[in-house]
Amino acid sequence: MRSASLYLEFTRMTFLQMLAYRLRYYTGVVTYLVFVAGNTALYHAMYASLPAGKTIGGFSLPEILTYVAISWVGRSLTFNNIDREMAQQVTAGNIGQSLLKPVDYQLMSYFSAIGEMGFRLLLFTVPISLVIFPLFRVGGPASAAAAGWAFVSFLLGFFVNTGVNFVVGTFALHLKSIWGVIRAKSIVMELLTGTMVPFSFFPATFRKIAEALPFQAIGYVPVTIWLGKRDGHDIVSSLILQAMWAVVLFAVGTLLWRIGVKRTTIQGG
Numbered sequence: 001m002r003s004a005s006l007y008l009e010f011t012r013m014t015f016l017q018m019l020a021y022r023l024r025y026y027t028g029v030v031t032y033l034v035f036v037a038g039n040t041a042l043y044h045a046m047y048a049s050l051p052a053g054k055t056i057g058g059f060s061l062p063e064i065l066t067y068v069a070i071s072w073v074g075r076s077l078t079f080n081n082i083d084r085e086m087a088q089q090v091t092a093g094n095i096g097q098s099l100l101k102p103v104d105y106q107l108m109s110y111f112s113a114i115g116e117m118g119f120r121l122l123l124f125t126v127p128i129s130l131v132i133f134p135l136f137r138v139g140g141p142a143s144a145a146a147a148g149w150a151f152v153s154f155l156l157g158f159f160v161n162t163g164v165n166f167v168v169g170t171f172a173l174h175l176k177s178i179w180g181v182i183r184a185k186s187i188v189m190e191l192l193t194g195t196m197v198p199f200s201f202f203p204a205t206f207r208k209i210a211e212a213l214p215f216q217a218i219g220y221v222p223v224t225i226w227l228g229k230r231d232g233h234d235i236v237s238s239l240i241l242q243a244m245w246a247v248v249l250f251a252v253g254t255l256l257w258r259i260g261v262k263r264t265t266i267q268g269g
Contacts, residue, residue, distance in 0.1 A: 015119050033128075070226050082109050147226065154222045
């Protein structure tokens with residue numbers, strides 16, 4: 001219980017720290033609005049030449065517009081900055097102070113990310129939804145159950161994304177500067193999480209490769225649950241797969257962190 005209270009304090013402190021700089025996240029509402037507007041215009045143009053009622057990749061125009069909006073709303077919840085924070089600590093030499101703390105660094109990072117998620121949910125995801133849903137006439141979930149499972153799926157997607165970010169962050173222990181790696185990861189994840197394009201739009205071979213990676217658990221899975229593209233059995237198996245990826249990535253992060261700490265050197269200060 002004492003350990004749990006200690007790590008929950010990192011969650012609380014991160015939430016309060018982000019609350020102090022909340023105005024910059026309000027500008028994020030405008031940024032996400034631009035992204036959704038751009039994607040909406042693109043898909044309107046793509047579907048304009050199709051006969052009424054026709055679909056692309058199994059998505060009708062209303063469904064793909066809802067897909068885009070929910071993808072970006074979900075991204076506002078699952079996103080976090082673990083890898084950036086780790087990179088900054090290593091570059092500045094502050095990682096030494098973190099290593100001196102009598103806590104597990106990985107757990108500390110995860111609980112801090114939970115605090116960031118809580119902040120984003122209340123002061124970023126909700127405001128974005130209040131703007132995007134009526135403005136773009138976003139379709140509702142396939143059912144009340146689909147909405148509930150989609151939210152659970154997004155929460156699992158958050159832990160998968162956190163695992164990916166922590167693994168990437170451990171590269172800083174070896175490379176010292178990983179800003180290029182982080183940028184490359186961000187670009188790859190925009191595509192492989194399904195935020196930009198649904199997997200059903202991909203060529204068959206590329207789709208199989210994408211489905212074998214953990215990234216679909218971050219965005220594509222919860223959005224397709226929202227749209228009713230998955231039945232009861234498929235929903236359960238998808239949630240189990242998300243949970244498995246979260247555990248696997250946590251274990252990989254633990255291993256890479258232990259290896260990296262033994263070889264790292266402290267610079268800056």
